[in-house]
Amino acid sequence: MKIYPTCSICKHFDSNKDFCSLRNEETFAMNHQKPDECTKNGIFIRDINVLLDSYHYYKETEEVPYDFVTDLSRLPVDRYGKPLFVNTKRGMERAVPAYEGIEMESDYLLGVNKAFTFQGQRELIYDLGVELAKKVVATKNIELVVLPGEENSKGDNYEIKRHMVYRNTYGETIQ
Structure with missing residues (x-):
């Protein structure tokens, strides 16, 4: 294909x-x-x-079959047999642990929480800044890995406000 x-x-x-x-x-x-x-x-x-x-x-002009699903069959799975993926700005990605020793759990619809993944932590740092990202991952009892060049990230005001509204409304952090 x-x-x-x-x-x-x-x-x-x-x-x-x-x-x-x-x-x-x-x-x-x-x-x-x-x-x-x-x-x-x-x-x-x-x-x-x-x-x-x-x-x-499928091209933009082509009809996507109603039964189309993303192929998750080649992904590693968690201890419950659910595929390990993370939803990022790129789309759906194979979940790469933020660091060695993290045990990731997945959800069939939402995937792995961004805080547990290398890709997700990059997005959290970019969107929320280092200090708020540290607090977000700490709620999952894991560490934030800050790469060279990320240490001064202050985040994006829109994303920070969105996070704070969600947290205050639902009492939890966003992924």
Whole structure:
């Protein structure tokens, strides 16, 4: 089956900044045009952790079969046999533990909580800043891994406000 690449499945795409590090320009996750050009030029590198969705198999003009489901069969599973994935700005990804020794549990619909995953912690730091992200992951009794270049992240005001409203309304942190 033919795959229609998007920026979201390219290794050069920074989903937090909607930016292509190879082309040094802004883009967006669902962009099909630039990955076609990159593929023709041999510079598109597939991020193997990002799972393919319907828009990678069917053009915008094609009808997606009603029974289409993302293939989770190749993912590792938790102790209950549920596939380990995390929902990120890129889409659905194979859950990579934030650090060695974390036991991740999944939910069939929501996947693994972002706090437990490498990818999720990157998004939490970018969206909430280091200090608030530390508090969020601490509620799960795990540590925040701050990578070089992330230590001064203050977060995004909109995402911080959204988090605080959700926390105050429902008494818990968002994923």
